[in-house]
Amino acid sequence: MSDKLKNAKIIFVVGGPGSGKGTQCEKVVAKYGYTHLSSGDLLRAEVASGSERGKQLSAIMQKGELVPLDTVLDMIKEAMIAKADVSKGYLIDGYPREVKQGEEFEKKIGAPSLLLYIDAKSETMVKRLMKRGETSGRADDNEETIKKRLDLYYKATEPVIAFYQGRGIVRKIDSEGSVDDVFSNVAKAIDSLK
Numbered sequence: 001m002s003d004k005l006k007n008a009k010i011i012f013v014v015g016g017p018g019s020g021k022g023t024q025c026e027k028v029v030a031k032y033g034y035t036h037l038s039s040g041d042l043l044r045a046e047v048a049s050g051s052e053r054g055k056q057l058s059a060i061m062q063k064g065e066l067v068p069l070d071t072v073l074d075m076i077k078e079a080m081i082a083k084a085d086v087s088k089g090y091l092i093d094g095y096p097r098e099v100k101q102g103e104e105f106e107k108k109i110g111a112p113s114l115l116l117y118i119d120a121k122s123e124t125m126v127k128r129l130m131k132r133g134e135t136s137g138r139a140d141d142n143e144e145t146i147k148k149r150l151d152l153y154y155k156a157t158e159p160v161i162a163f164y165q166g167r168g169i170v171r172k173i174d175s176e177g178s179v180d181d182v183f184s185n186v187a188k189a190i191d192s193l194k
């Protein structure tokens, strides 16, 4: 465990592709001033840098697969440490994607106090992602990759929710409503931490 992060307030934000994780995290940042770290955003920044590692990551992400655990965990840890002196709490968006990622995070960084489970129907997620794909420029916002990302979510990531349900820290948020309606429930879950 890292000393700089030993008292950090950590919230995992988990949900299917296009469920609205990033959208809700932005609203949490605006209201609570927490630090938002999206594993996908960190990986896309590495791809955009043009590095050799970025090229390898890009190929994996275009196929809708998961990148190696150590790569993503190192990136998150580094980004958390960079904000440790000013952060009021961290929203870890898109991580853990599989139970093993949660276990390794806890060994190397610390334990989460809340897991926000952003839940939407698969039809809703596909619709939102196809719409986002019109302007996002994301190489994985296309029909074929969206299907693979969804399949992987149900197979690898849903067990993460069951794992943390056993600890009593999961708050399930219905993400079918408007952005503001969803946020009112996200805010209640965060307020319950205080």
Ligand SMILES: Nc1ncnc2c1ncn2[C@@H]1O[C@H](COP(=O)(O)OP(=O)(O)OP(=O)(O)O)[C@@H](O)[C@H]1O
Pocket: 015, 016, 017, 018, 019, 020, 021, 022, 023, 024, 040, 094, 128, 129, 131, 132, 175, 176, 177, 178, 179, 180, 182
């Ligand atoms: N409650 C909502 N109602 C309608 N549209 C929404 C809602 N929440 C998010 N969206 C839209 O759906 C799309 C996906 O949202 P967002 O990027 O927040 O999802 P995500 O869970 O972070 O996805 P990914 O896992 O692919 O990063 C965006 O275009 C966003 O504007």
Ligand SMILES: Nc1ncnc2c1ncn2[C@H]1C[C@H](O)[C@@H](COP(=O)(O)O)O1
Pocket: 017, 038, 039, 040, 041, 043, 061, 064, 065, 066, 067, 068, 069, 072, 093, 094, 095, 096, 097, 101, 140, 149
């Ligand atoms: N936590 C992660 N582990 C492995 N791979 C990841 C993780 N977070 C993101 N990725 C890769 C694979 C995803 O399909 C893409 C996009 O992520 P997103 O959360 O949808 O922005 O990045």
Ligand SMILES: [Mg+2]
Pocket: 021, 022, 038, 040
């Ligand atoms: Mg996102």
